Amino acid sequence: MKPGSKTIRGVALACLLACAVSFSPVGAVQPTVVMSGATxxxxxxxxxxxxxxxxxxxxxxxxxxxxxxxxxxxxxxxxVIVHGGAWANGDKNHPGLIPEKARHWLPRGYALLSTNYRLVPDASPLDQVRDVAQALAHVKRHAGDWKIDADNIVLLGHSAGAHLVALLAASPDLRGEAQANSVRGAILLDSAAYDVQHVMGKPHPALYDRAFGSDPDDWRAASPFARLSRGAPPMLAVCSTGHLRAACEQAHRFARRAADLDVRVDVLPQDLSHMEINRHLGRPSSYTERIDAFLDHVLAGRGAP
Incomplete structure (x- = not known):
C-alpha cells in the first residue's frame, strides 16, 4: 500500500476513533460531592x-x-460534554476530557456536565443519543437545585460524541424528547460521521459497521446530515487538517446542507490531531478564543458570563 492511500487512512482513522477515549469503569452510582482543593x-x-x-x-x-x-x-x-470512543468505549472521567475545559470555563461562570451513556453492542447510536437527551432532560428538571440556567445550554462532543451531539442538535424530534428545544448551540469536535449513509456507502473502518449495522434505514436514522431540519441551533464543527481529511470533508458537506436549510454551521479547521482537538480545548490559544467567541454569540443576551 502506498503512503496516504485510502486503506491506510481508513486504518489510521479507525485507530484514532477507537483509541480517542479509553474505557474506565463507572464508580459509585450514588452522587458524591468533591470539593475544590480536596481530592x-x-x-x-x-x-x-x-x-x-x-x-x-x-x-x-x-x-x-x-x-x-x-x-x-x-x-x-x-x-454539556459528551465523550468519544468509537461508540463502544469512553468515559466521562477520562483525564483528557475535562481538566483544561474546567480550568478555563468554571472561573468564567459556566457549569459543565460530563455524561456517560450506554455503549455498543448493548446500545445503538440512536439509543446513545437518547441517553444524552435523557441526561439533558434530567438536569433541566433539577436546574433550580443546582443554580443552572436551563434556557442557556450548549452541547459539546468529541469524535463519536460529536456525532451524538450533532444528531441531537439536528433533529427536532430528539430535541423534543430531551425537552431541549432551548439548546442554544452545539460544538462538534472532529467528527467524521455527519453523513452516515455516505460513510457506509464507501470503504470504511469496521468500527462503523459495529456501530451502525447493515440496514440503510438505520444509517439514515442515525445520520445528522439526513435528520437536519430548519430551526436547528447554530453549530461549530471543528476538524483536524492533518492527513486524515475525512472530518473536514464531512464538516464542509454538513455545513453546505445546513445552509440550504437556513441553519448556521461554521467549520473551524485546526492544525491539531484528532486527540489534540479535544485535549487542548481550554488552553490559552486562538483555538480556545474561537470557541469562546461562538459561546458569546449563541448566548448573547441570554445570560452569558
Missing amino acids: SAIATGVPGAHVLRDIAYGDHPRQRFDLYLPVTTRRAPLI
Missing part, C-alpha cells in the same frame, strides 16, 4: 468550584453524569 484534581486552581459525581439519570450503570459547578451568584449557563 478532585479537576478543581485544582478553581477556588470554590465543586463536583457532583455519578448523578443517575436512568437505571443502567452507564446512565450517570458528573456536574461541575462554579461559584456564582446567578444561574450558570451549562456546557
